[in-house]
Amino acid sequence: NLWNAPDAEKSIGTSTIGSSEACMLGGLAFKRRWQQARRAAGKDTSSPNIVMSSAVQVCWEKFCNYFDVEPRYVPISEEHKTLDGHDLANYVDENTIGVVAIMGVTYTGMYEPVAEIAAALDEIQKDTGLDIPIHVDGASGAMIAPFLQPDLVWDFRLERVHSISTSGHKYGLVYPGLGWVVWREARWLPEDLVFKVSYLGGEMPTFALNFSRPGAQVLLQYYMFLRLGFEGYRAVQQESQDVAEYLAQGIARLDAFELWNDGSDIPVFAWRLKEGHTKNWTLYDLQDRLRMKGWLVPAYPMPADLEQITVQRIVVRNGLSM
Numbered sequence: 001n002l003w004n005a006p007d008a009e010k011s012i013g014t015s016t017i018g019s020s021e022a023c024m025l026g027g028l029a030f031k032r033r034w035q036q037a038r039r040a041a042g043k044d045t046s047s048p049n050i051v052m053s054s055a056v057q058v059c060w061e062k063f064c065n066y067f068d069v070e071p072r073y074v075p076i077s078e079e080h081k082t083l084d085g086h087d088l089a090n091y092v093d094e095n096t097i098g099v100v101a102i103m104g105v106t107y108t109g110m111y112e113p114v115a116e117i118a119a120a121l122d123e124i125q126k127d128t129g130l131d132i133p134i135h136v137d138g139a140s141g142a143m144i145a146p147f148l149q150p151d152l153v154w155d156f157r158l159e160r161v162h163s164i165s166t167s168g169h170k171y172g173l174v175y176p177g178l179g180w181v182v183w184r185e186a187r188w189l190p191e192d193l194v195f196k197v198s199y200l201g202g203e204m205p206t207f208a209l210n211f212s213r214p215g216a217q218v219l220l221q222y223y224m225f226l227r228l229g230f231e232g233y234r235a236v237q238q239e240s241q242d243v244a245e246y247l248a249q250g251i252a253r254l255d256a257f258e259l260w261n262d263g264s265d266i267p268v269f270a271w272r273l274k275e276g277h278t279k280n281w282t283l284y285d286l287q288d289r290l291r292m293k294g295w296l297v298p299a300y301p302m303p304a305d306l307e308q309i310t311v312q313r314i315v316v317r318n319g320l321s322m
């Protein structure tokens with residue numbers, strides 16, 4: 001319901017250790033669904049690919065590496081700061097198992113416009129017949145958008161979004177390690193990926209990369225949902241966002257810096273050093289100085305094609321007050 005499944009009773013999902021495992025399960029469901037469709041049509045299944053922004057989190061590189069899927073990166077640029085559907089037709093083909101959209105890009109905290117990506121895929125389907133699903137990697141944003149941007153259409157309101165994952169231990173407000181992945185409809189999770197285990201008594205379906213896991217985080221997530229409720233989560237996330245926007249505005253007023261984004265998506269934002277401001281220090285020096293005082297405010301290069309740009313990022317979470 002939080003992610004607007006048309007019929008929550010018909011959706012299906014599982015807990016994971018974090019978003020990494022959740023994303024890999026989402027990717028595996030894509031791959032299996034694609035393999036089954038290709039086999040049924042008597043077509044080759046040797047070279048699946050997945051399309052995503054060059055700014056994806058490392059778990060997607062892992063997925064591709066561990067599960068033999070070709071990664072196709074759409075480079076971000078100053079004009080296209082996120083994957084936005086631009087040029088997508090040049091990346092997808094009959095071997096594309098799916099497209100990843102990120103809600104809360106790790107580098108900057110920006111949302112990718114999932115509805116625009118879905119619209120671009122609609123066009124592609126009209127032209128080519130290819131029906132390519134979307135997985136939303138909502139590691140942070142899937143626990144922010146329902147509360148702070150309820151009118152933003154990024155979730156299961158879009159039919160093309162087959163699955164959504166999130167980290168319970170980011171804005172889900174639980175300690176590490178907890179993630180969730182949910183499929184819009186049970187049919188998008190191929191049944192032959194689910195194992196039915198009987199030796200603990202009863203019949204226990206399981207879809208996970210590991211088997212035993214601690215249950216404390218799952219209980220804490222339930223507790224937090226019940227304890228805070230929708231309104232409680234909204235208030236906590238709003239507080240984080242207020243702090244993030246306040247910090248972003250303050251940093252924007254300092255002569256040295258230029259914001260990349262302003263914390264109005266998830267409570268995360270990044271900035272860069274203004275060109276020509278100084279040759280005496282860099283954001284890496286600033287990171288170092290802040291660290292001496294106990295603040296972890298990392299500086300790092302942007303991904304491929306923008307790697308000449310260094311940004312510095314603040315992640316505001318519950319507990320960082322005004």
Ligand SMILES: *Cc1c(COP(=O)(O)O)cnc(C)c1O
Binds near residue numbers: 057104
């Ligand atoms: C943090 C993050 C991940 C990985 O999540 P873990 O819970 O650390 O495994 C994946 N995708 C995005 C966009 C992230 O921000």
